[in-house]
Amino acid sequence: MSIRPLLALAAVAVLGAACAPTTGSTPYGPPVSTAFNAEAFAWSAFSGQAAINGRVDYRRDGQAYDCTGSVALTPDTPYTRNRFSILYGSIDRAAVPEAIVRARTVSDPNADYRSFVRSTTCNDGRFSFTGLPDGGWFVITPVSAGGERVVLMRRVETRGGRTVNITL
Numbered sequence: 001m002s003i004r005p006l007l008a009l010a011a012v013a014v015l016g017a018a019c020a021p022t023t024g025s026t027p028y029g030p031p032v033s034t035a036f037n038a039e040a041f042a043w044s045a046f047s048g049q050a051a052i053n054g055r056v057d058y059r060r061d062g063q064a065y066d067c068t069g070s071v072a073l074t075p076d077t078p079y080t081r082n083r084f085s086i087l088y089g090s091i092d093r094a095a096v097p098e099a100i101v102r103a104r105t106v107s108d109p110n111a112d113y114r115s116f117v118r119s120t121t122c123n124d125g126r127f128s129f130t131g132l133p134d135g136g137w138f139v140i141t142p143v144s145a146g147g148e149r150v151v152l153m154r155r156v157e158t159r160g161g162r163t164v165n166i167t168l
Contacts, residue, residue: 036079036111037077044137045116051132055125066125066143068144071127072117073117075137076136086105088151098142139156143168
């Protein structure tokens with residue numbers, strides 16, 4: 001038997017496998033709405049065993065920046081991912097001048113998700129959130145070196161009731 005038919009058969013098998021459905025974390029179905037929906041936040045209201053210990057060590061142009069306000073912990077939902085993508089240009093991490101964040105326009109700016117946001121103080125560049133359920137979170141805090149404030153944002157994932165240590 002010639003090798004050509006075998007190669008053709010192998011090519012068909014590879015192409016067929018590439019088109020086969022797969023399993024994994026990629027959801028199938030209609031797109032998820034990015035409109036505010038309190039039900040998407042509900043998981044974050046529960047208590048858990050996870051914690052986030054944070055430290056601010058942001059520097060720019062040789063200057064160290066300090067916390068200048070409270071640290072917010074916002075649940076990761078389709079709404080907040082869309083909102084923070086617009087405000088910070090990322091859903092992973094960002095350092096954006098506060099004036100730029102405030103100047104950006106988001107859809108549904110009056111949606112009130114504040115009851116789901118946890119807040120704590122930043123003392124000596126350190127902060128902590130405890131009693132968290134497992135899930136995705138956005139840590140957000142303003143910092144300054146005496147001039148214009150910069151807003152730091154970072155996405156964090158809590159899993160297995162463990163403590164996550166982060167540096168902004």
